[in-house]
Amino acid sequence: MKSRFIKFLKDWMLVIGMISGASAYLIYAQIPSIHTAGPVLEAICRRTQPILLFLMLFISFSRIEPRQLKFKRWHIRNLALQVSVFLILCFTVIWAMHSNTAAAVWILRHRVLFETGMLCMICPTATACAVVTGKLGGDMAQVVMYTIIINLAVSVVVPLTVPLLYPQAGITFIAAFSRILAKVFPLLILPCLAAWTVRWLMPRFHNWLASMINLSFYLWSVALTLAILMSTRAIIHSRCNMLTLIGIALISLLCCVFQFAVGRRTGRREGSRIEASQAFGQKNTVFGIWMGYTFWNPLVSVAGGFYTIWHNIHNTRQLYKAKK
Numbered sequence: 001m002k003s004r005f006i007k008f009l010k011d012w013m014l015v016i017g018m019i020s021g022a023s024a025y026l027i028y029a030q031i032p033s034i035h036t037a038g039p040v041l042e043a044i045c046r047r048t049q050p051i052l053l054f055l056m057l058f059i060s061f062s063r064i065e066p067r068q069l070k071f072k073r074w075h076i077r078n079l080a081l082q083v084s085v086f087l088i089l090c091f092t093v094i095w096a097m098h099s100n101t102a103a104a105v106w107i108l109r110h111r112v113l114f115e116t117g118m119l120c121m122i123c124p125t126a127t128a129c130a131v132v133t134g135k136l137g138g139d140m141a142q143v144v145m146y147t148i149i150i151n152l153a154v155s156v157v158v159p160l161t162v163p164l165l166y167p168q169a170g171i172t173f174i175a176a177f178s179r180i181l182a183k184v185f186p187l188l189i190l191p192c193l194a195a196w197t198v199r200w201l202m203p204r205f206h207n208w209l210a211s212m213i214n215l216s217f218y219l220w221s222v223a224l225t226l227a228i229l230m231s232t233r234a235i236i237h238s239r240c241n242m243l244t245l246i247g248i249a250l251i252s253l254l255c256c257v258f259q260f261a262v263g264r265r266t267g268r269r270e271g272s273r274i275e276a277s278q279a280f281g282q283k284n285t286v287f288g289i290w291m292g293y294t295f296w297n298p299l300v301s302v303a304g305g306f307y308t309i310w311h312n313i314h315n316t317r318q319l320y321k322a323k324k
Contacts, residue, residue, distance in 0.1 A: 015316055017221045018309070021228025029236065045226050049286055052223040053127045054191050059219075060130040060140055061195030062209045069145045074276045077266040079149060082259075082280065083157055086122040089114050090161050115165075115296050116248050116303040120255035122158060123288035123304070124150045124184075125279050127191075128220045132282060132315050138274035146279040148192075155180045162295045176295060183287060224312060227286060231305030234289065245302070252303045256281060256310040282311050 028034060093114050096107035125147040130140040159176035199206045260281035267276025289304035
């Protein structure tokens with residue numbers, strides 16, 4: 001009985017995590033007596049998430065040798081497509097800001113939807129992507145390499161465009177670059193350095209850590225629960241009207257479907273369909289929500305909440321198919 005229960009938890013861990021995260025916030029919202037603890041609970045969630053992400057990537061790097069991190073052709077194709085679509089949407093909005101045509105007026109009226117597409121496209125690959133890729137039978141090293149590449153690209157591309165999109169905000173390239181790098185470095189570079197230091201200085205501990213195959217998955221399940229909880233909070237407390245909210249949800253869904261499908265196609269030639277699809281489609285939505293709230297219209301950050309739901313539904317389906 002106990003073994004069957006444990007097997008059930010393993011098979012449906014992601015679904016349980018998603019339902020638990022959404023339910024936890026909905027229950028909290030219906031009990032006013034515990035709302036005073038809200039700021040403390042929010043602080044705990046925000047501090048716990050980076051720790052979980054750090055540990056997941058640390059364990060992933062522990063299972064990857066440095067020489068396994070190599071450039072693949074699909075890295076270039078994914079990167080070029082990801083940045084190109086972002087820049088097309090970005091410069092469409094910038095053109096509309098300096099034009100008086102009917103098309104420009106329409107674009108500015110629906111600017112939040114264009115920025116939703118921008119956020120969903122340029123949002124970097126999730127640190128947990130390697131965990132899912134490994135579960136699906138893919139090469140974790142390829143995904144980790146792309147995670148590094150796209151995070152560095154975002155650190156340059158976004159700061160270059162923010163002053164053009166929001167000139168009145170007074171955000172310079174250096175200021176935006178520094179803020180993004182401060183977010184990227186602790187959750188991307190430090191786990192890499194820490195894992196490789198342990199590999200060289202503590203080989204026994206490293207071997208034990210590398211043998212903990214499912215540990216990253218369980219950490220991701222907890223991180224997923226927190227991410228869904230925070231996403232539910234962001235959606236409920238968004239100041240969007242219902243039509244705008246539906247529009248953001250649909251745009252984020254289309255971006256999710258597009259990126260998983262195109263990623264699968266770009267990696268097919270090299271036998272890396274799983275890796276390219278996951279690297280393109282699975283996003284670091286916590287970082288995306290922060291980026292939208294910090295640099296763009298705060299309403300755009302809601303797109304990160306919706307995208308969290310869409311890409312985790314897709315991954316749950318993929319993992320279920322892989323087990324079958």
